[in-house]
Amino acid sequence: MIHLASLQVRLLQTIASRLSKGAVGLIYLDVATLERIEGRHGRACAEELLLFVRRRIDELRATFPNVLDQKRIGDDFFLYVALGDVPAHLAYAELERIAEALRADLEEAVRRDRPEAAEARLDFGCALLRESEERELEAVMYTAMKQAIRHARERTVDPERITHMQEFYSILESRHVASVYQPIVSMEGGEVFGYEALSRGPAASPLHSPVKLFELAERADKLYALDKLTREQAILGIDGLARHQRIFLNIPAQILHDPDFSPGQTLALLQRRGLTPNNVVLEITERSSIEDFSTAKKVIDHYRSQGYRIAIDDAGAGYSSLQAIAEIQPDYIKVDRSLVQGIHRDKVKEYILETFVWFAKRLNIKVIAEGIEEAEELEKLIRLGVHYAQGYFLGRPDATLKPVTPEAKATIYAATRLAGTAGLRTVGDVAATAKTFQADDPVSFAATYFRDHPDQFGAVVVEGSRPVGLLMRDELFRKLSVQYGISLFWSKPVKVVADLSPLTVDADTPLETVSSLATMRESGKLYDLVVVTERGELAGVVTVRDILEHMTSIRMEHARVANPLTGLPGNVQIQRELQRRVLDGEPFSVLYVDIDFFKWFNDLYGFQRGDEAIQLTADVIRRSVAVCGRPRDFVGHIGGDDFIVITGADAPETVAEEIIRRFRLGIDAFYDGQPQGTTVQDRYGRTRDVEALSVSIALVRVEDPSRASADAISRTAADCKRQAKAKDGSAVASAAIAAMHPLGLTEPSAPQGGSAAAAP
Numbered sequence: 001m002i003h004l005a006s007l008q009v010r011l012l013q014t015i016a017s018r019l020s021k022g023a024v025g026l027i028y029l030d031v032a033t034l035e036r037i038e039g040r041h042g043r044a045c046a047e048e049l050l051l052f053v054r055r056r057i058d059e060l061r062a063t064f065p066n067v068l069d070q071k072r073i074g075d076d077f078f079l080y081v082a083l084g085d086v087p088a089h090l091a092y093a094e095l096e097r098i099a100e101a102l103r104a105d106l107e108e109a110v111r112r113d114r115p116e117a118a119e120a121r122l123d124f125g126c127a128l129l130r131e132s133e134e135r136e137l138e139a140v141m142y143t144a145m146k147q148a149i150r151h152a153r154e155r156t157v158d159p160e161r162i163t164h165m166q167e168f169y170s171i172l173e174s175r176h177v178a179s180v181y182q183p184i185v186s187m188e189g190g191e192v193f194g195y196e197a198l199s200r201g202p203a204a205s206p207l208h209s210p211v212k213l214f215e216l217a218e219r220a221d222k223l224y225a226l227d228k229l230t231r232e233q234a235i236l237g238i239d240g241l242a243r244h245q246r247i248f249l250n251i252p253a254q255i256l257h258d259p260d261f262s263p264g265q266t267l268a269l270l271q272r273r274g275l276t277p278n279n280v281v282l283e284i285t286e287r288s289s290i291e292d293f294s295t296a297k298k299v300i301d302h303y304r305s306q307g308y309r310i311a312i313d314d315a316g317a318g319y320s321s322l323q324a325i326a327e328i329q330p331d332y333i334k335v336d337r338s339l340v341q342g343i344h345r346d347k348v349k350e351y352i353l354e355t356f357v358w359f360a361k362r363l364n365i366k367v368i369a370e371g372i373e374e375a376e377e378l379e380k381l382i383r384l385g386v387h388y389a390q391g392y393f394l395g396r397p398d399a400t401l402k403p404v405t406p407e408a409k410a411t412i413y414a415a416t417r418l419a420g421t422a423g424l425r426t427v428g429d430v431a432a433t434a435k436t437f438q439a440d441d442p443v444s445f446a447a448t449y450f451r452d453h454p455d456q457f458g459a460v461v462v463e464g465s466r467p468v469g470l471l472m473r474d475e476l477f478r479k480l481s482v483q484y485g486i487s488l489f490w491s492k493p494v495k496v497v498a499d500l501s502p503l504t505v506d507a508d509t510p511l512e513t514v515s516s517l518a519t520m521r522e523s524g525k526l527y528d529l530v531v532v533t534e535r536g537e538l539a540g541v542v543t544v545r546d547i548l549e550h551m552t553s554i555r556m557e558h559a560r561v562a563n564p565l566t567g568l569p570g571n572v573q574i575q576r577e578l579q580r581r582v583l584d585g586e587p588f589s590v591l592y593v594d595i596d597f598f599k600w601f602n603d604l605y606g607f608q609r610g611d612e613a614i615q616l617t618a619d620v621i622r623r624s625v626a627v628c629g630r631p632r633d634f635v636g637h638i639g640g641d642d643f644i645v646i647t648g649a650d651a652p653e654t655v656a657e658e659i660i661r662r663f664r665l666g667i668d669a670f671y672d673g674q675p676q677g678t679t680v681q682d683r684y685g686r687t688r689d690v691e692a693l694s695v696s697i698a699l700v701r702v703e704d705p706s707r708a709s710a711d712a713i714s715r716t717a718a719d720c721k722r723q724a725k726a727k728d729g730s731a732v733a734s735a736a737i738a739a740m741h742p743l744g745l746t747e748p749s750a751p752q753g754g755s756a757a758a759a760p
Contacts, residue, residue: 011068011069011071011080012137012138014068014069015068015129015137015141016137018068018082019129019137021084021085022082022083022084022085022086022091023083023084023085023086023088023091023128023129023130024068024080024081024082024083024128024129025080025081025083025091025092025094025095025126025127025128025129026078026079026080026081026126026128026129026144026145026148027078027079027081027095027098027099027102027124027125027126027148028076028077028078028124028125028126028127028145028148028151028152029053029057029076029077029078029079029099029102029103029106029122029123030075030076030077030122030123030124030125030149030152031049031050031075031120031121031122032121032122032123033119033120033121034046034049034050034075034120036119037049037117037119041116041117045116045117048114049110049114049117049120050072050075052109052110052113052114053106053110053122054070054072054077056105056106056109057070057077057079057102058070060102060105060106064081064098064101064102066081066084066098067079067080067081067098068080068081068082076149078145078148081095083095083128087170087173087174088128088130088169088170088172088173091128091169092126092128092165092169095126095128096126099124099126100124102124103122103124107120107121107122123152123153125147125148125149125150125153125154126148126151127144127145127147127148127151127221128144128169129141143221144221147219147221150219151165151219154219164212164216165216165219167205168207168213168216168217171201171202171205171207171213172222172225172226172229175229175233176201177199177200177201177213177226177229177230177233178199178200178237179197179198179199179200179230179233179234179237179238179399180197180198180200180397180398180399181196181197181198181238181247181397181398181399181400181401181402182195182196182198182390182395182396182397182398183195183390183394183395183401183402183403183404184196184246184368184389184390185388185389185390185395185404185408186387186513186516186517187381187382187386187387187388187389187412188387188510188512188513188516189413189509189510189512189513189514190404190408190409190410190412190413190513191505191509191513191517192245192401192403193245193246194245194246194247194281195238195245195246195247195248195401196248196250196283196390197230197234197235197247197249197250198210198250198397199213199230199234199250210230213226214226218252218254223254223255224255227251227252227255230250231249231251231266231269232269234247234249235247235249235266235269235272235273235275236269236272236273237399238273239400239401240401241275241279241401242501242504243279243499243501243502243503243521243522243525244503244517244520244521245279246279246280246281247275247279247280247281248281248283248311249266249280249281249282249283250283250285250313251283251284251285252284252285253284253296266280267306276307276522277303277306277307277308278307278522280308280309281308281309281310281311281331281332282300282303282308282309282310282311283311283312283313283334284300284310284311284312284313284324284328284330285313293323293324293327293328296327296328297327297328300328309332310328310330310331310332311330311331311332311333311334311368312324312325312328312330312332312333312334313334314334314336315333315336325363325365329363329365330365331365331366332365332366332367332368332388333356333365333366333367333368334368334369334370334390335353335356335367335368335369335370335386336370337370337371338371339352339353339356340353340369340370340371340372340377340381340391341371341373341377343377343381344374344376344379344380347627350384350627351627353369353381353384353386354384354623354627357384357385357386361385366387366388367385367386367387367388368386368387368388368389368390369381369388369390369391370391371391372390372391372392372393372394373391373392373393374393375407375408375411377393378393378394378408378411378412379411379630379631380627382412382631383625383626383627383631384626384627385626389408393407393408394408395408411631413510426507426508426509426511427505427507427510427511427514427530427532427547428506428507428508428532428534428539428540429511430511430542430546430547430550431507431532431539431540431541431542432540432542432546433540434459434460434531434538434540434541435449435456435458435459435460436459436460436461436462436538437449437459437460437461437462437494438461438462438463438494439461439462439463439468439469439493439494440493440495441493441494442491442492442493442494443476443480443489443490443491443493443496443497444490444491445494446459446471446476446494447476447477447480447490450473450476450477456473457472457473458470458471458472458528458529458541460529460531460538461494461495461498465537465538466536466537466538467502467504467531467533468498469495469498469499469500469502470498470499470502470528470529470531471494471497471498471499472499472528472529475497475499476497479497499525499528502525502528502529502530503517503518503521503525503528503530504531504532504533505517505530505531505532505533506532506533506534507532507533507534507539511550511554512551514530514542514547515547515548517530518530518544518547527543527544528544529541529542529543530542530543530544530547561573562637563637565611565614565615565618566614566618567618568618568622568635568636568637568643569635569636569637570636570637570638570639571636571639573636574634574636574638575710577634577636577646578590578646578710578713581646581702581705582702582705582706582708582709582710583705584705585705586648586705587648587701587702587703587704587705588646588647588648588702588705589647589648589649589652589699589700589701589702590645590646590647590699590700590702590713590717591644591645591647591652591655591656591659591698591700592638592697592698592700592717592720592721593617593621593643593644593645593659593695593696593697594641594642594643594695594696594697594698594721594725595613595617595641595694595695596694596695596696596725596730597693597694598613598640598641598693601613601693605671609670612670613667613670613693614640616663616666616667616670617641617643617663617695618637618643619666620663620666621635621643621645621659622635623662624655624658624659624662625645625647625655627658628649628654628655628658629645629647629648629649629655630647630648630649632648633645633646633647633648633649634646634647652699652701653699653734656697656699656732657732659695659697660695660697660730660732663693663694663730664730667692667693668692670693671692694729694730695730696724696727696730696731696732696733697724697730697731697732697733698717698718698719698720698721698724698732698733698734699720699733699734699735700713700716700717700720700734700735700736700737701734701735701736701737702736703736703737704737707737708737713737716735716737719735720733720734720735721733
């Protein structure tokens, strides 16, 4: 530990005076070979060498008049150098030049005047002291000492880093850092939920990468300075962020403990851009561990109290993912790309992410998946229940706010279509005609209209047929009711008093997506009209009440026809889906899933346990389809212990195998201790030894839907089901419908037995 108390008051006063006029540097000198010299010649020789170096430094101060003073602490030397009012990168370069000249002179003097220590080698390190209003001078000097010592050690390992450090100071001084913005997209309808601000150094520089920039900042103890700069540039550079959208700002975990870290500076910048803390998500990067969760939580709670939201970045790749989530309880978890890439081909990744989604739902945390580069990855993530997505497939980082790519939007729309229907109900279906004012109409027109039409509480401000703002009745009258309000606004154009960033959505946006966007608005705008457009022109408006009523109606309709025990679609929707698949003309497969010997289980363990087993089976089928099927796949409950899956998977047998695997793992928990073996008679009158429940799956491949019918599929499935049930344990039997009977009847192929999986 370096004891700064030993520094003289005179030196502190001198440094403080020089800092007020410009930069002051610190040079650390270390006799790197001192231990070897002491081992060969004794401690007395080593001490004489240190005294010689100190005297020689005093002599050289005539050659280097800007060396203010030197201090020896133990076996180390610290020299303070006045550098004047010059940019940081030039000051640093000059400091290194002085240090190199001192080192060369000292080594030459030792070889000449102290031959017994001729092997002496001096290492040096440099650091700049910067004036700080928030920190005491002793703290600034102590930080510089640590930095100079670390710098000396690094010089012997990576000389190129010194050049990079000089460039880093130049970038920091010139504020030569820019931001690009990558969209974060909602999985519900493909709309942009927000943008992550990503920092970049100069384009042609080796420090273009933010990873390199922040690595050097940490080594130079300038992490807060760089973080503050990048946050400022990110906020100042953003243009066109909608009121309901978020900007994600990265914050290194170490910054939370920095005494200079202040939320007030961020708030001032937001206000300059017309934004509020509600627009900001502070994304705490998890590349380094949070050492003091108690302190970090206090800082984060302070931010939360102002309206900011919190995200944990790189979850699954950092040092303390689960602890950080448990301690901080973020609003969002950003799953690292290492868990996302290739997830549609990697079962282990699927299961890990499935667990993330499950516990995030329990904690009311939204999951954001990063690094998505393929449509198949996106489809899989949607099926797993991930809320938001980010990656090149959805949009590359850009200096401007870009929309989601058409390919990604189409993928999300297809993947989120409601099973068993022709498509999602869109906001365009429920939009109503809107009252409009032209942007240049006077406020008096609008006020008179609202006075004469008390049932109207909002209107859209347009330029031609293009919406540019929203005027709400209560907000207009509030502005007019303040002192001088009428004098100030009465003759002004309505665009002056309108909300120029209302929630605006395309007519094709799913109603469920609009519901989420509307309820995420700040409280003062929660009940404002939602503006609906079609090809950029006004299509109408919808109220929050209308949205909620239609969503309730949709859910009630689903509840009316769904199975009350499992919540899965019932026979009406099953028939509708089968007919739709046949009419679509695309190949598909049908899996009929039946629990074997369910009556035996129900009689032995009771109806409540039987209902729980059915609910388990429904959950097993849903999850299996999510990880092995396709986004538009359908799961239904025929009734009792019979289920159906309609899938477009290329290998539907993998869905069946996954159902059997998950069922076998889950059913064990339903027995009291060990399964109780018994002998029962099956539906065909045969005596069977039973130890545990199993499932029989009939798999029907409909290779040519134009030659199939719902009845033919059912008949073929019944044949396969009999074959599967004839086997012991869980089993699959399959057949294909491909040929045409000469009389025009569908001709199924012969059933094929699948591999049986013995019950546990």
